[in-house]
Amino acid sequence: MTVAVVVFPGSNCEHDVVYALRSLGCEAELVWHRDVDLTAFDGVVLPGGFAHGDYLRTGAIARFSPVMAEVRRMADEGAPVLGICNGFQILTEAGLLPGVLLANRDLRFICRPVHLRVESTESILTKMATVGDVLEIPLNSYEGNYTADPAESGRVLLTYSDGAGKVSPATNPNGSMDNIAGIANGAGNVAGLMPHPERAIESILGSTDGRVLLRSFAVSVAAFAEGRPARV
Amino acid sequence: MRATVHVKRRSDIADPAGTAVLRGVRDLGYSNVESVRIDKIITLEVGATDPARARADIEAMCEKLLANPVMEDYEIVLEEDGDTA
């Protein structure tokens, strides 16, 4: 089993994602956004960065990249599809996840660790976690303010909380609706989150709390590769 | 009256976002697009009745705040008289 990590022009977290997945024993390879055949892969990550410079709107140009048709096919087939930060923005722009990521409430880029409370384990991103777990993971975005029609906001996986797991307006770094940090589609196989789990996999860098999320993803990819549906 | 301020990057100043969008629309097959510039439109509701006074005020606002004269030009359209600067 191998994960495709998509490189758009302007992506910049692709090497970090490959490094993190490999360090968890999950094979991953970079694929260029003009590649149109992902049949060799059992899961896909859209990494963070600034695809196409984030010009016009984040994800607006990237959603038309040739590779996106394959990402959509894999999502439809139930393969694990994960968007991190800019990848999350691209998934919403492409309609694979509901909602949109607006500019942060304070109109400033935010790079710092945040606390996340696990709200649901029914997804490829959270299946190894426990509801109520509190994870410390770095946030790194300008457009991280999640907004959606409440009827369509999908399955909430992670919310911005304090260190004790309390979710309140005071623990909302960017103005996200209901403190939402990560969501999944109804089937749970397409997930997106603004914080960067790949930045929290080694204690020397400050936190290992991202491992449970990436391990969930890796396990889901393995399950899909063995022909079982990724539905959880 | 309503004033519409069209803030445009000066033509001799690079517009990287426009260039990236140009490549994007060409990738979609619209190969006859020759250039893209991304500008801003700012709409103000002004409680003034004298168009000349309103225009002078908005020009001052453009010079001070709405536009960056170092790299942007601006155009003011007042809706009541429809005239363009």
Added chain:
Amino acid sequence: MTDDEFSSVVGLLGREPKIAELAMYSVMWSEHCSYKSSRPHLGRFPTEAPWVVVGPGENAGVVDLGDGWLAALRIESHNHPSFVEPYQGAATGVGGILRDVFTMGARPIALWDQIRFGHLDDPHNRYLFSGVVAGIAGYGNAVGVPTVGGEVAFEDCYRGNPLVNVMCLGILRADQLVLGTAGEPGTISVLLGSSTGRDGIGGASVLASASFDEDSSAKRPAVQVGDPFQEKKLIEACLELYQKNLVVGIQDLGAAGLSCSTSEPAARAGMGMDVDLDRVHVRESDMTPGELLMSESQERMMAFVHPDQLDEVLAVAEKWEVDASVVGEVKPGGTLRVFKDGNLVAEVPASSLSEDAPTYDRPYSEPSWLADLWASTTDSSQSPDIGTSLLTMLGDPSLGDPSWVYQQYDHMLFLNTVVGPGDNGNLLRIKGTTKGLAVSTDGNGRLCYLDPRRGAARLVYESALNVAMVGARPMAVVDNLNFGNPEKPEVMWQFTETVEGISQACESLEIPVIGGNVSFYNETDGIDIYPTPIVGMLGLADPLPDRPPRLEAGKAGMDVWLLGPRNGTNLAGSAFEKLVSGHLGGRPTDPHPSTAGAVIGLARHLAVQGVAPVLHDVSEGGLAVAIAEICIRSEVGAAISFSDWHHLFCEDPHRFIAVAPPEAAASIRAAAHGSGVAATRIGSLGGSSIEFERNDRIEGSISLDAVAAAWRGAIRDRMDH
């Protein structure tokens, strides 16, 4: 260009220059490009060491890290452009420094910014500050190179002349080193990246080589606009070219654009070159030859490639969606010929543009006001209220919490940042090796104003101590020398003294200077900035410490130690004098080379051995501020004993604090004794206030919450009000 310089051009060419030729000489011979005022003095720097691979003069300095790894380091200023347009000025500064580093074959892995403004209580300074920070963030974050540290400082002298310096570190394998040479005759030059427009025409000569006055707006050239997306593609394309061994040499286009990127590589190779301006991909169709040659359009590189490999080069460019044009060919003979519309528009000796630039041995003399300044003291017999003084100092933006700035920068990308912003030095790991790179950048305009030689030397010692405190051996220096108008003898004196101070300190520590930058004419309406050299220090930690000291690692019950000289009372140039007494005068303490070496060695030993969870240098604000910073970050109070209040605020060099559990006392004493450094246990951590005791009596006490609030709000409250 002066009349004398024009005559030199006529002498070189044996005729009057054509318009395009004059354009080339005027930018290449500008202060910014030619270093004509500083060059006679820069030879003073010690530049050699066995580990230096490339010294000053190339796009970046390069040192050997062992096991086939090299590091490339470069620092630059973008002061004048940032004053004209703060966002784009700062953004294009980041872009330029990155190109200097990946030009050498290195992947840029980290950025540092050193920025200085007038006080934040003035709205215009807030506008400049927020614009510059947003520009650094906007470009650095999007281009995908983390900004892992730097400096912020505020002084009235920077009000009309903000300083925006930026430093970049890259790493590469030894076999990937590329130089800016044009190679053999027949080599093809390929222009990669953005199209050429009228951006910054005359920028290098106009902006960075003259002072500002009331008429500055009339001098403004077309502002350069940074495109981090284009730069990101350019970085990846160039790195793939290096990896596939497809370039003979490469040169970035910065100041002086095509003029520089054709003439310099040709001159370095001892060759000439033919350049066809009609082949340059342009953004505006009606540009003159002079404009094409002078344009400072960003995100462009000139690659020199073998004709047999041209197709492969163009394929790599196409893959990364980078525009490429074949614009020239290297010729024997040393003449640079430029064609436009089939006409020969310039024909000059390539080397004359860079190597024959004039140099000025400008007069220098000690300022007449210096003796009075040294004699100026303030009455310090009365003991101040220690707690209130601490609140005042920590509530100043220069000493307060800088997280408002660095939380706007991606400082974690690449998963290398072991010690990030807000600590002493930064520590980056090199994945797949046992190595770490430590970096510190330091400046102190007040000290250098009072005594440029002592002040500059102390910056070298301070930055070396900072990298030692994360476990590294200091190995190379780059400097950015920000000064006023060099046509004033006292400014030139400040400059020569600074060069001497840096040189002496580097010699005493056996650290080479591997590169630098000079920014003159930081003067507005006749007022010069303080002489403000910035020292960037690179250190190697091999092996990388498991748990490098951090400011937040203190715990109640731990001892607080002062290592180094303990009885300093000199307050000249200190933050205490500026912020509490409102005074600037006196002469700062001379650094002591052998003490510096011993203290730096001891700090490194303690960091490597993991004896002390917290190490922190005593610098701006003195001992009191250093203790408070540890307490705030570790969320614990302290009780500190002292004998003379001056000791609490004195900023004398070569001192640092160690915080360690009581059982480490013997090892700390032994290590200090072995290094010949004084070790004094001055107190312990605990409680919820910071208390200062003399003769067992509490003479000053302030709650931790109060100092933390003042510190946290120093920048944030002024910017978010």
